[in-house]
Amino acid sequence: MRWRRRRLSRMEDARKAQAPIKGRGAASRVDGRYAVTVACGEDDGWGSVYEGMEAPPRLDTHVTEERARSIISRNDSPDIGFAQSINPYRGCEHGCVYCFARPSHAYLDLSPGLDFETRLFAKTNAAERLQAELARPRYQCAPIALGINTDAYQPIERRYRITRSLIEVLDACSHPFSLITKNSAVLRDIDLLASMARRQLVTVYFSVTTLDNRLSARMEPRAAAPHSRLKAMQALSDAGVPVGVMVAPVIPMINDSEIEQILEAACAHGARSAGYVLLRLPHELKQVWREWLQLHYPDRAEHVMSLIQQMRGGKDYDSAFGTRMRGTGPFAQLIEQRFAKAHRRLGFGRLPPLDTSRFVAPRSPSPQGELF
Template identity: 55%
Template sequence: MRGRGTSSNVHNRFQPYRIEAVAVDEFDSGEVPDSVATEVRLEHAKSIIATNQSPDIPFDRSINPYRGCEHGCIYCFARPSHAYWDLSPGLDFETRLTAKVNAVERLVETLDRPGYKPAPLALGVNTDAYQPIEKEHRLTRQLLEVLQAYRHPVTIITKGTLVLRDLDILADMASQGLCSVRVSLTTLDNELKRTLEPRAAGPAGRLKVLRALSGARIPCGIMIAPVIPFVNDAEIESILDAALEAGADRAGWVLLRLPREVAPLFEEWLQTHMPDRASHVMNRIRDLRGGNAYDSSWGSRMRGQGPYASLLSQRFEKHCRKIGMNRRESEPLRSDLFRRPGGEQLGLF
């Protein structure tokens, strides 16, 4: 299917029944259409900041202005969350999206609570805050305007070049130590990107983002996420070299994660695009996950286990040392500048 990561609507684990398309008469081939339009549903969210206690990630709060992601990355760990809304983690995840139209109001309400304590807020984690529908809905831009006014620290990770539209806000916040940006750079191969991340920006576009961020003195780096055995793992060193040349000074990596419905979707993608090595890739993934397609255990879910996981980590660390990536500790974002634009509400005594 053109411009989509999958043409399958894998079964929603919460549904007691399955739906299959079949030919009903001699005039109906039962074939999947070659394209599907994106639908965006508008929602009034009850809350906007999600919290977590995971030791594997460097933040405890995040905002996702959208549900689902039009980028269509076949490996996306967030796909299973679509099942909670009676939708498929497959094609539905990238074509049936939700925009939280009252995100700004909910954020202001939260920041204005007397007991709120600021800490770095991750913008766009479960799905990309700069996916294509942001161009029309502008929720990410509006949220950044609020965070700028409150002098609230924010981190962003994205595959989209639309982040450059907000360079004015990001540069101002960065000058106060309030923001940093990470670009997810999975491959330098345009053909692999086309099938793996069909509607995300190409490698050249993401390197352009890094150059612009670096030129504006916005702390920026990359995430090689995910590293996929025998698919893009050979690119680790070349990706780091390209990122450094583009101005990034920080880098990290995450091993491919295949929770719940992502595993069959990824296996189907392998059979479609890399049938000659599909079983080889999945066997290696299982080796890295204790014999399973996925292991959600804290401490190993981001890196895997065993000799091959150690080899990937050693290659990454060795090349970072060689080229000077991650040479300096990144400056923590400031939370002490937080202020409420209308002033603190004084209680009555």
């Protein structure tokens, strides 16, 4: 087997994966939209290095440590409930095949497919940058959403502890923040979260896509199992941390039948607020998702995509504000009505507002050091 580089034609179809890869959501390195060249394998007549193997070689996770120049991201999107966010990592080892953040890896000239979940970047100076940005004289306190583009509690957090260091900075200056995760590893920081919850400084949402362990293992292979998320939800609730659930994403003919069951299970485990988001397929994610469908559900792949397009104005995705999270059309309305009915029946409300009045800016670093 030899490898060569060749130019990427815009009209060229993505390479097809032959089989799922155990422990990974994507099954191939779908080319990024900015790629100029791509790598491809060609048989040179001496036999493939994979000949006789029952499965492709294991894909290890590679982490690159980087120094961030800034850490707080800001947005003014009208359909997003926060203005500030922090992402401790780029890429996510959870490997959720449906993740809307996958296309962001194209900016790094990496694949939104397998590279997104195997080639990660850790912002090792995140806490240092956060403290410096909060200390700026013009900084206006507003709740920060932690771990939005990629999960702040993905597996590599056990090693790097960047999320823990960020929460310690927020705790020290009484800055409010919210979390959304699909990993029970959040319980490691229950001491900080419980303490901040008593001051109305934190809320935690869990993303629950399905209660079916087999489906979860296929769609989100390295995220915590559904029952583990529910147990973590209950533990945080018992510790006084306001907890909510996001049924996300809702996918027709894959997990849409579970909406009511997920809400019931979350309510029974302490969740007091709930929301949902329809499957979003921006940019290269369309290819990653279609490939996954063909590998895991070939019998219904066309039907699933037909329903998705019915909710997206005939396209795979419509990014228009106001409808990108919910979709349009009869099927989208049916999902909305089912969710609203279960939401009312179970008594879900809103989590308490976060308190910005307690914020005390950290001291700016001084070249003379801390004398007093």
